[in-house]
Amino acid sequence: MRRNLLAFLTGIGIIFFYAGISSACTTILATKGATRDGSVIISHSDDDELGDQRIIYVPAADHQPGSKRPVYYDACSFEVATVRYVGTSRGPGYDTPGLARTEPLGYIDQVEHTYAYFDGNYGIMNEHQLMFGECTSGIKVELKPEKGKRIFYSAELSRVALERTTTAREAIKLMGELIDKYGYYGTGETLLVGDKEEGWVFEMACGTLEETSGLWVAKKVPDGEVFVAANEFRIREVDPDDPDMMFSKNLFDVAEKRGWWKPEEGKLDWLKTVSQGEYNHPYYSLRRVWSVMRRLKPSANFSPWVEDGYTKAYPFSVKPDEKLTVGDVMTLHRDHYEGTEFDMTKGPAAGPFGSPYRWIGEYDGAQNNVGDSDTDMWGAWERPLSVFYCGYIFVNQARGWLPDSIGGVSWFGPDKPYLTCFVPFYVGMTDLPASYQTGTTEKFDRSVAWWAFNFVANWASIKFSYMKEDILAKQKEIEGKEFLMQEAIDTAALRLHEKDPALATEYLTNYCIDNANRVVSQWWDLADMLIAKYDDGYINIPTTAEEVGYPEWWLKEVRYDKGPISYKRPLEPDTKK
Numbered sequence: 001m002r003r004n005l006l007a008f009l010t011g012i013g014i015i016f017f018y019a020g021i022s023s024a025c026t027t028i029l030a031t032k033g034a035t036r037d038g039s040v041i042i043s044h045s046d047d048d049e050l051g052d053q054r055i056i057y058v059p060a061a062d063h064q065p066g067s068k069r070p071v072y073y074d075a076c077s078f079e080v081a082t083v084r085y086v087g088t089s090r091g092p093g094y095d096t097p098g099l100a101r102t103e104p105l106g107y108i109d110q111v112e113h114t115y116a117y118f119d120g121n122y123g124i125m126n127e128h129q130l131m132f133g134e135c136t137s138g139i140k141v142e143l144k145p146e147k148g149k150r151i152f153y154s155a156e157l158s159r160v161a162l163e164r165t166t167t168a169r170e171a172i173k174l175m176g177e178l179i180d181k182y183g184y185y186g187t188g189e190t191l192l193v194g195d196k197e198e199g200w201v202f203e204m205a206c207g208t209l210e211e212t213s214g215l216w217v218a219k220k221v222p223d224g225e226v227f228v229a230a231n232e233f234r235i236r237e238v239d240p241d242d243p244d245m246m247f248s249k250n251l252f253d254v255a256e257k258r259g260w261w262k263p264e265e266g267k268l269d270w271l272k273t274v275s276q277g278e279y280n281h282p283y284y285s286l287r288r289v290w291s292v293m294r295r296l297k298p299s300a301n302f303s304p305w306v307e308d309g310y311t312k313a314y315p316f317s318v319k320p321d322e323k324l325t326v327g328d329v330m331t332l333h334r335d336h337y338e339g340t341e342f343d344m345t346k347g348p349a350a351g352p353f354g355s356p357y358r359w360i361g362e363y364d365g366a367q368n369n370v371g372d373s374d375t376d377m378w379g380a381w382e383r384p385l386s387v388f389y390c391g392y393i394f395v396n397q398a399r400g401w402l403p404d405s406i407g408g409v410s411w412f413g414p415d416k417p418y419l420t421c422f423v424p425f426y427v428g429m430t431d432l433p434a435s436y437q438t439g440t441t442e443k444f445d446r447s448v449a450w451w452a453f454n455f456v457a458n459w460a461s462i463k464f465s466y467m468k469e470d471i472l473a474k475q476k477e478i479e480g481k482e483f484l485m486q487e488a489i490d491t492a493a494l495r496l497h498e499k500d501p502a503l504a505t506e507y508l509t510n511y512c513i514d515n516a517n518r519v520v521s522q523w524w525d526l527a528d529m530l531i532a533k534y535d536d537g538y539i540n541i542p543t544t545a546e547e548v549g550y551p552e553w554w555l556k557e558v559r560y561d562k563g564p565i566s567y568k569r570p571l572e573p574d575t576k577k
Helices: 002-011 154-164 168-182 251-257 270-274 286-296 326-333 362-368 449-460 464-499 501-533 552-557
Strands: 014-016 026-030 040-046 056-058 068-072 104-109 117-119 123-126 131-137 141-143 188-194 199-205 215-220 226-229 245-247 392-398 409-414 423-426
Touching (some): 026 199, 040 131, 068 154, 104 168, 123 392, 154 168, 154 188, 168 188, 168 199, 168 245, 188 226, 215 251, 326 392, 326 409, 409 449, 449 501
Antiparallel strands (some): 026 040, 026 226, 040 392, 123 131, 131 188, 188 199, 199 215, 409 423
């Protein structure tokens, strides 16, 4: 009966308490006052490795008066797509030979000039240092797209904002207007929106089947504080008198009409009103929020245990005990709860070599399937920030004391955060490395950057506690050099910019592409070395076939001592006692 009802609701364009596989990400925003150098930082781990892992450069463009801007369906709203878009309206990077062009859901008025930006499954950062982060959140009602009505999802909203605006406030106002006028479909979404001066949290949900407009609310992150979201809405009370909040005009009316909120209840709680609360299963979201906050602010002694998914135990944002660097934010994402009671590198599930990977099977099919009431979960793994199915991660850095082309940097890392290697892409670039802009997860290809990092991360699962030392050493070596080089690169680019901005652009493009290509080559060399070094369970470098075997605790766990050490048949245990 439930499935028949679901099929009916899906057919008419509405889904209650259900979502298909979707991106399940973690995103962090650090304001100017919370960073050591005064930059604004936004990070995003795109935890969906089956999808499109390319980062594409979308060039600036001029458009004829009266022209229209096509709006395309975003597959990450309900499903997984290995190619998110095919066409020319986002520049040559998406003009993929041999594939059918993507058809638009609708059109909006085009502007005369659109800005250049980096694009992934969601918009990343534009030439004016406007930047985004994202995570999916469960909502009570999800609506399907409809041509000419409900044509926007968060990903396409972020792209339009990057094309047309330069500040977070402008971006939020534009995206809110687009939702109000053209509608919203798909999952609940949190977008972090930042610029050179401030950062905001923009959250959105579907409205009603009868109306076009969706629901949204935005809140500024106080300067000096850090915000984190992990697949659950983090905005709570909506205060119409708060100058640091914005929201859709229909929010209160729709909430009351649906019976989700009554005026006599007091201030509208956004999370409780539109959301199911905890995403997927208890602590799937909140454990990550706790882990980031406990590392940002150890003095607060946040508890990992809460009463339910609507808890207020974790504040909207926190002032960190120590100010952050870009490297610190990267480290926050490289977390498997090491050193806590939830440490995924310890215990039987981690195996003999301490692997934090937990493969998905039928036993936990709801791992990434929001609110599927047909799936009975009899157990669950902890969900870390650095999850094995992460497709890519970036840490965006906006620095207002430099020209935009130099100040904006997107540190990009393919595959899972723990074992990737970040490379810098300055927003003043006029292209990106081919190895980062091409490829698919359906075919192994040594010319594709993602496959280098994905292969090394997968190979590490064979002997994780050993291989991670080699990988992390190479990671530290490369990223350490990049961090040390950044000041010199900034200075050289600034001198060129003062003489001729085009020279600075050329310099940054060449440096970033050369560096990224070199890193990919080094990572393939690392992969080849790991294959030889750990062949057949031995350690073959610097010696050959060093027998390291298994740790003693694991041998006892698997009852190695009960193996065939005698010709006598072992005594059967006495089950009568």
